[in-house]
Amino acid sequence: MQTGLEGKVVLVTGGSDGxxxxxxxxxxxxxxxxxxxxxxxKRLENAKQQIEKNRSTSVLALQADLTVPADIERLCKDVxxxxxxxxxxxxxxxxxxxxxxxxxxxxxxxAAFQLTHLSTVRVTRLLxxxxxxQKWGRIINISSYSVKQPIDNLMLSNSIRxxxxxxxxxxxxxVASDNILVNTICPGWTHTARVSKLLEGRGSAENRKAEAIExxxxxxxxxxxxxxxxxxxxxxxxxxxxxxxxxxGTAIQVDGGVVAGPY
Numbered sequence: 082m083q084t085g086l087e088g089k090v091v092l093v094t095g096g097s098d099g100x101x102x103x104x105x106x107x108x109x110x111x112x113x114x115x116x117x118x119x120x121x122x123k124r125l126e127n128a129k130q131q132i133e134k135n136r137s138t139s140v141l142a143l144q145a146d147l148t149v150p151a152d153i154e155r156l157c158k159d160v161x162x163x164x165x166x167x168x169x170x171x172x173x174x175x176x177x178x179x180x181x182x183x184x185x186x187x188x189x190x191x192a193a194f195q196l197t198h199l200s201t202v203r204v205t206r207l208l209x210x211x212x213x214x215q216k217w218g219r220i221i222n223i224s225s226y227s228v229k230q231p232i233d234n235l236m237l238s239n240s241i242r243x244x245x246x247x248x249x250x251x252x253x254x255x256v257a258s259d260n261i262l263v264n265t266i267c268p269g270w271t272h273t274a275r276v277s278k279l280l281e282g283r284g285s286a287e288n289r290k291a292e293a294i295e296x297x298x299x300x301x302x303x304x305x306x307x308x309x310x311x312x313x314x315x316x317x318x319x320x321x322x323x324x325x326x327x328x329x330g331t332a333i334q335v336d337g338g339v340v341a342g343p344y
Contacts, residue, residue, distance in 0.1 A: 085323035087112030095173040099273035103310035116141040147200035177237035218261035253330035269336025303338035
């Protein structure tokens with residue numbers, strides 16, 4: 082398949098590890114110019130080296146906290162200043178911490194909204210005029226299958242990710258006339274550092290081993306295993322490619338068949 086991604090500029094937020102890093106690596110493999118951001122400078126440098134290894138590419142790695150508006154403004158300014166354009170935006174800010182309804186307070190609700198929703202809105206708002214001017218753009222949001230089937234003990238994620246999905250669907254309709262496509266990827270259980278922490282936290286709360294909880298989870302997945310980050314990245318590359326030029330406003334799960342509903 083010809084992706085048409087060679088020479089395209091891709092910004093991956095939260096690109097220093099996990100799914101974000103896998104997506105950045107996959108775009109680099111297609112010949113795209115990749116920019117990544119994250120809060121931890123050491124992890125950013127490690128990610129930059131990993132993406133550049135054995136590839137004739139140079140990754141722009143920028144430190145930014147996506148809950149801080151000034152950091153977002155600097156991030157977008159630096160990427161546009163360096164590359165003069167952005168073609169694909171991967172919104173991958175990460176998810177809020179676990180908890181039940183009675184276990185989270187107002188401060189945690191607001192922090193989760195800032196991280197998961199407002200960060201996506203703010204980055205997109207700053208880059209949207211550029212996409213409109215060039216009459217081309219791809220905005221891909223990394224979410225969770227919880228927008229289609231809630232996950233126990235993830236009250237904040239189940240709620241706020243749905244808000245992002247509603248925003249994404251609405252935005253897709255507003256910008257389609259400028260050839261800007263907006264789609265959402267909804268991963269299932271995936272082997273990442275975040276998932277490891279969730280399993281460890283649940284294990285601690287239930288006085289059980291994380292390995293036992295993982296076995297329990299995988300038994301509920303028709304494919305019988307968690308995803309590899311690279312398997313999420315494959316869809317992200319497709320949605321940014323020329324092959325997906327008539328797909329917008331969608332929310333596609335990559336979950337091994339775990340969502341029981343028909344869509």
